[in-house]
Amino acid sequence: MRFAALVVAALQLALQGCAPPPTIPRSRLDGWSIADVGHVRLLGDIPHTEIQRLADDLALFDATFARITGRSHPAQEVPVTVFLIRDPELARCFDLGQGVAGWAHITLDGAFSAILARPDYAATRSTLFHEYTHVLLRRGRRAPLPPWYDEGVASFFGTWYARDSVVVVGAPSDAAVTRVRSLSPLSLDELFQGFRLARNGQDIADFYATSWALSHYLLLTPRGRSEMTRFVDELSRGNQPEQALRVAFGRSRSELESELNQHVAHLARRVVSEVVFEIDALDIYPAGRVAPLPTVDAARELGRMALQRARAGGDARDRALAKRLFEISASQQPPSARLEAEFSQALALSGRMQEAMAKIREALARAPNDPQVQLGAGRVELARAEAAESGKAASALDAAEAHYRKSLALDPGSASAWFGLGRVLRQAARPDEARSALQNSRHLGWSSRLDLAIGELELESGRSDEAFELLWPLVQYPHGGHVRDEASRLLEEAGLLPETPTRR
Amino acid sequence: MEDRSRHRPRRTPVARLPLCSALLLAALAGCIQQPKYWVAAGHERAPGVHRLLLCPLNVAVSLPAEIASGAEPVHSELADYLEAQGLQVEHLSLVDARAQWREASAEARGTDSEDAAAIFARDLGESLEFDAMLMPSLIYLSVRVTDNSGTWDGVRRRVKMVNLPIRDPGVSGDTFTKGIAAGGIAGSVMASSLHVAAFLPDGQRVFEGQGGFDFTQVADLSGAYGMRFELRRRSNTFKNPDVLKEGVQIALEPYLPSRDH
Numbered sequence: 001m002r003f004a005a006l007v008v009a010a011l012q013l014a015l016q017g018c019a020p021p022p023t024i025p026r027s028r029l030d031g032w033s034i035a036d037v038g039h040v041r042l043l044g045d046i047p048h049t050e051i052q053r054l055a056d057d058l059a060l061f062d063a064t065f066a067r068i069t070g071r072s073h074p075a076q077e078v079p080v081t082v083f084l085i086r087d088p089e090l091a092r093c094f095d096l097g098q099g100v101a102g103w104a105h106i107t108l109d110g111a112f113s114a115i116l117a118r119p120d121y122a123a124t125r126s127t128l129f130h131e132y133t134h135v136l137l138r139r140g141r142r143a144p145l146p147p148w149y150d151e152g153v154a155s156f157f158g159t160w161y162a163r164d165s166v167v168v169v170g171a172p173s174d175a176a177v178t179r180v181r182s183l184s185p186l187s188l189d190e191l192f193q194g195f196r197l198a199r200n201g202q203d204i205a206d207f208y209a210t211s212w213a214l215s216h217y218l219l220l221t222p223r224g225r226s227e228m229t230r231f232v233d234e235l236s237r238g239n240q241p242e243q244a245l246r247v248a249f250g251r252s253r254s255e256l257e258s259e260l261n262q263h264v265a266h267l268a269r270r271v272v273s274e275v276v277f278e279i280d281a282l283d284i285y286p287a288g289r290v291a292p293l294p295t296v297d298a299a300r301e302l303g304r305m306a307l308q309r310a311r312a313g314g315d316a317r318d319r320a321l322a323k324r325l326f327e328i329s330a331s332q333q334p335p336s337a338r339l340e341a342e343f344s345q346a347l348a349l350s351g352r353m354q355e356a357m358a359k360i361r362e363a364l365a366r367a368p369n370d371p372q373v374q375l376g377a378g379r380v381e382l383a384r385a386e387a388a389e390s391g392k393a394a395s396a397l398d399a400a401e402a403h404y405r406k407s408l409a410l411d412p413g414s415a416s417a418w419f420g421l422g423r424v425l426r427q428a429a430r431p432d433e434a435r436s437a438l439q440n441s442r443h444l445g446w447s448s449r450l451d452l453a454i455g456e457l458e459l460e461s462g463r464s465d466e467a468f469e470l471l472w473p474l475v476q477y478p479h480g481g482h483v484r485d486e487a488s489r490l491l492e493e494a495g496l497l498p499e500t501p502t503r504r
Numbered sequence: 505m506e507d508r509s510r511h512r513p514r515r516t517p518v519a520r521l522p523l524c525s526a527l528l529l530a531a532l533a534g535c536i537q538q539p540k541y542w543v544a545a546g547h548e549r550a551p552g553v554h555r556l557l558l559c560p561l562n563v564a565v566s567l568p569a570e571i572a573s574g575a576e577p578v579h580s581e582l583a584d585y586l587e588a589q590g591l592q593v594e595h596l597s598l599v600d601a602r603a604q605w606r607e608a609s610a611e612a613r614g615t616d617s618e619d620a621a622a623i624f625a626r627d628l629g630e631s632l633e634f635d636a637m638l639m640p641s642l643i644y645l646s647v648r649v650t651d652n653s654g655t656w657d658g659v660r661r662r663v664k665m666v667n668l669p670i671r672d673p674g675v676s677g678d679t680f681t682k683g684i685a686a687g688g689i690a691g692s693v694m695a696s697s698l699h700v701a702a703f704l705p706d707g708q709r710v711f712e713g714q715g716g717f718d719f720t721q722v723a724d725l726s727g728a729y730g731m732r733f734e735l736r737r738r739s740n741t742f743k744n745p746d747v748l749k750e751g752v753q754i755a756l757e758p759y760l761p762s763r764d765h
Contacts, residue, residue, distance in 0.1 A: 120739030122573035
């Protein structure tokens with residue numbers, strides 16, 4: 001029996017590929033390169049020519065997206081880092097493969113995306129643009145997007161390609177058309193209820209196909225695009241999706257559904273339904289030239305992504321991965337305060353508090369006036385407080401508050417520092433100050449973790465309506481992972497979770 | 505692995521079809537197994553055609569996302585083939601072609617008497633100089649496969665299998681794995697073909713033909729021991745120049761046959 005359990009455990013570890021502790025040899029991070037496209041950095045372990053081609057296509061894609069949506073890049077923009085990973089072992093460490101071709105993770109510190117770089121260039125590009133669209137759609141938003149919109153628009157833009165001196169967006173997928181037309185499309189009622197309907201792979205495929213079809217219909221015409229824009233603007237104003245739908249579309253769901261059915265019938269007849277632009281007519285910000293990325297820098301960049309995942313509710317594997325990657329980076333270069341601050345956070349999350357404290361003290365001694373280092377120190381102290389036994393957390397919370405406030409004094413526009421301060425104040429049982437700090441963070445940026453924190457605080461304060469408005473959209477978010485589960489648990493415990501609707 | 509053998513296309517023109525892209529519609533329905541051509545009487549081998557206007561792929565018919573990566577290589581192969589036949593090839597941009605097509609479609613809806621493609625060709629013939637206009641379309645169709653092989657539009661191809669079971673079929677003990685190892689899957693697999701229609705500057709349709717390229721899916725047998733296989737998108741359908749050349753040649757054979765023949 002024991003033997004069997006060991007065999008099962010070993011199998012699970014082997015299948016995970018990157019079981020803790022991850023054994024990433026340094027050599028696995030050799031041969032990386034980087035290319036800049038505006039505020040986006042593309043990093044990958046793929047050949048220079050391939051990364052350059054993707055960067056050039058991304059520059060064209062950016063221009064196409066801006067042309068279709070009428071949204072250009074704001075001057076102040078959170079950085080976007082995209083990892084194109086071909087090494088299957090490394091890819092598995094970031095949950096790529098086994099049916100997952102890519103994901104995007106948007107945080108207050110920036111957006112991260114990981115893409116499985118397959119031999120099929122078109123497939124890799126399609127995943128890249130799908131995930132990147134998620135990032136673009138969230139720019140400047142202060143609320144989660146409805147899942148159908150988020151996934152539908154991303155699927156629409158994921159079909160981007162260039163040919164004959166033009167770019168084409170919206171080529172219909174035969175599989176999606178067939179699914180919507182012949183199999184089991186969702187009604188718009190079901191679609192707008194979001195991902196909670198998804199019970200199995202078929203439901204998920206139906207959800208994606210119907211989301212794509214509606215977005216495809218709306219994005220093809222100036223009227224539809226303007227309605228989509230209006231819809232998102234209404235959401236940004238804080239209106240609930242139901243109300244935003246009414247205002248933006250100005251017609252009933254059944255009318256919209258009927259239009260959608262007609263559109264799908266057109267698609268099934270292969271009527272041309274794409275957006276085409278001459279490349280020469282696009283306002284392109286050209287991609288930079290690809291450059292080699294030293295191993296230590298590749299390790300650090302990957303470490304940052306692993307750290308973000310670990311901080312957002314990741315498991316022991318993510319924490320160990322972040323620690324290992326910073327270890328590789330730190331062992332090969334002169335000490336730097338920011339790297340030490342990042343490394344110390346990974347150590348703290350891994351429970352190695354003494355090492356974390358030693359490392360963050362070194363960072364603070366090296367750069368006491370760096371807001372990033374102060375932010376890191378706040379996070380380490382907060383982790384220390386969370387790990388401490390009750391009654392022993394107060395000094396760590398005091399220290400964390402001091403570091404966050406110092407960080408804000410140096411950089412008042414840091415959404416991350418306001419968020420950290422809010423979490424500290426909540427733990428210190430100062431709810432009003434905590435709410436104020438978290439709201440300050442929400443004025444400067446948005447992440448699902450932020451809404452989870454505010455929602456939890458509102459529940460604790462007995463403000464169930466406010467809590468529901470924040471937490472319910474998180475429950476509906478298809479790729480919410482830990483945050484979605486937490487939001488669902490909180491609503492359920494408060495008796496606020498609506499009954500799961502059933503499909504017709 | 506690939507079976508490059510090909511069925512010789514029938515050279516005799518089939519019965520006159522209504523001028524409504526019946527071939528294309530039939531192909532889209534996935535029912536064409538053999539190459540079919542229609543050539544207007546007296547237009548075999550395109551007499552008097554020296555200047556050819558080549559439209560971009562899929563002006564009038566949607567190009568599915570699944571095969572969009574084939575647009576450039578197929579267009580390039582087609583242009584090379586035409587030039588190799590000594591033709592003077594002029595190209596129309598996709599944006600211009602689409603704009604013209606929208607106008608032609610609107611006009612066709614208004615008249616009920618002409619098909620849009622004929623109006624499209626005639627309108628272009630009024631502003632551009634050419635002896636014939638070619639409208640190519642890359643199409644996506646479902647092909648019935650038996651014992652790993654399928655036949656359509658003048659080609660016979662094998663479905664590429666990846667992640668084959670490595671266990672000896674005699675040891676595996678299940679008939680599915682044995683069957684796979686012996687080389688046979690059966691079912692519908694997606695493939696692609698080139699459809700071409702030719703028009704004179706006055707709008708007269710003079711030719712339609714279709715040539716097969718290859719399967720656009722591979723059979724992934726990594727789940728063979730679990731009694732299942734999965735069809736996955738194939739990454740290199742349009743990367744084999746021999747396959748493209750063959751499909752183009754078959755599609756155009758009675759109208760613009762290769763000089764090699």
